[in-house]
Amino acid sequence: MTELLFPELGRRPAGRAPVRGVLVRWLAADGSAVHVGDRLAEVRAAGGAVGWVPALATGTLWHQVRPGEVLSAGAVVGLID
Numbered sequence: 001m002t003e004l005l006f007p008e009l010g011r012r013p014a015g016r017a018p019v020r021g022v023l024v025r026w027l028a029a030d031g032s033a034v035h036v037g038d039r040l041a042e043v044r045a046a047g048g049a050v051g052w053v054p055a056l057a058t059g060t061l062w063h064q065v066r067p068g069e070v071l072s073a074g075a076v077v078g079l080i081d
Contacts, residue, residue: 002057004078006071009045020072021045030063
């Protein structure tokens with residue numbers, strides 16, 4: 001299984017907590033087939049920066065969080081089996 005992590009979208013000063021943000025929406029359905037490099041989710045940092053969660057493997061996507069959830073960088077948002 002490959003873990004998909006909420007990305008670090010902004011720079012954080014040394015010693016500070018990871019930047020938090022929101023998973024805005026999934027671009028691939030739960031249980032769908034995905035391929036390396038596919039954009040799977042849109043995310044937004046508290047400061048407004050927008051980013052993506054890419055597929056790091058080919059397989060079946062399993063969502064681990066719902067859109068709208070507030071997360072810290074490095075949190076597991078999905079799995080590819």
